Amino acid sequence: MNKSDIKKITSANKKAWNQVAPLHKAAASEQLDKLFSDHNATVQTDKELIKVLDEISIKGKDIVHLCCNNGSELLSLKRMGAGRCMGIDISELAIEEGKRRSEQFDIDCEFICSDIYELSDDYNNSFDIVHVTAGCLGWLPDLNLFFGICNRLLRQGGCVLIHEIHPFSEMLPFDNSDIDDRLRIVDSYFYSEPIVETGSLDYIGNTDYESEPQYWFVHTLSSIIMGLMNSGFNLHRFIESPNDISMSHAKVEKMKAGVPLSLIIQAQKQIYTSG
Numbered sequence: 001m002n003k004s005d006i007k008k009i010t011s012a013n014k015k016a017w018n019q020v021a022p023l024h025k026a027a028a029s030e031q032l033d034k035l036f037s038d039h040n041a042t043v044q045t046d047k048e049l050i051k052v053l054d055e056i057s058i059k060g061k062d063i064v065h066l067c068c069n070n071g072s073e074l075l076s077l078k079r080m081g082a083g084r085c086m087g088i089d090i091s092e093l094a095i096e097e098g099k100r101r102s103e104q105f106d107i108d109c110e111f112i113c114s115d116i117y118e119l120s121d122d123y124n125n126s127f128d129i130v131h132v133t134a135g136c137l138g139w140l141p142d143l144n145l146f147f148g149i150c151n152r153l154l155r156q157g158g159c160v161l162i163h164e165i166h167p168f169s170e171m172l173p174f175d176n177s178d179i180d181d182r183l184r185i186v187d188s189y190f191y192s193e194p195i196v197e198t199g200s201l202d203y204i205g206n207t208d209y210e211s212e213p214q215y216w217f218v219h220t221l222s223s224i225i226m227g228l229m230n231s232g233f234n235l236h237r238f239i240e241s242p243n244d245i246s247m248s249h250a251k252v253e254k255m256k257a258g259v260p261l262s263l264i265i266q267a268q269k270q271i272y273t274s275g
């Protein structure tokens with residue numbers, strides 16, 4: 001995809017995210033403020049992720065969280081002992097909320113509003129971990145370009161840590177669907193074009209409204225893995241889990257039907273030696 005097509009898509013998605021930001025804030029801000037007033041609280045609840053964060057030992061590590069939304073996950077990582085913490089998101093309103101909360105609760109995180117595809121080179125070679133979490137990859141039109149940006153943000157020896165919605169789950173009916181059979185395959189796994197939606201993006205407060213058009217990409221497992229390999233990463237850890245982190249498949253999770261709903265990938269930046 002060329003740069004101008006990417007820009008059209010990311011600009012449309014930015015409008016949709018700025019439109020929903022006040023609704024998400026109205027639904028969750030008070031609860032998040034209450035949570036961060038407790039110094040030991042964290043929004044990370046997925047046991048698999050907590051285990052991995054523990055194993056890679058984030059204490060003192062410099063972390064950049066891409067598509068960080070209002071930064072709640074990043075604020076939690078800082079509270080868990082991470083070093084420099086930076087969150088990047090395309091929505092000014094989400095970034096404003098992250099900044100406000102970091103100041104109010106004295107949690108030292110930097111927040112930058114930027115389209116990830118236009119991120120300044122100033123941050124190259126600056127981080128030990130690039131973190132990507134639920135519902136980031138689907139907004140990105142070009143995965144190879146994205147993982148190239150992840151690579152340049154990392155120092156030698158750094159890694160990208162992805163905690164994402166499993167693409168398999170995108171074939172199943174969402175929680176709000178009328179279809180009774182939750183395990184019926186209702187959608188294709190292989191999309192070459194983005195899915196364009198104008199339905200509500202308010203998955204927190206569930207307000208019904210007509211959204212600005214949103215462009216969503218179903219990236220298959222192979223495109224994620226090949227994207228990493230093509231961008232100078234070695235696969236280090238790959239976990240598939242039946243835990244729902246999408247807020248759209250709680251009903252499938254409850255069935256305990258053995259369906260993969262989320263994944264964790266840790267990929268190491270390849271080390272280049274001269275000579």
Ligand SMILES: C[S@@+](CC[C@H](N)C(=O)[O-])C[C@H]1O[C@@H](n2cnc3c(N)ncnc32)[C@H](O)[C@@H]1O
Pocket residue numbers: 010013014017066067068069070071072073088089090091094114115116117133134135136139140
């Ligand atoms: C589902 S949210 C991520 C949620 C996050 N894991 C959390 O739980 O708060 C997706 C985020 O990606 C951001 N985003 C989408 N496209 C982007 C882009 N091109 N560059 C930077 N951020 C982008 C949106 O603004 C939104 O905040």
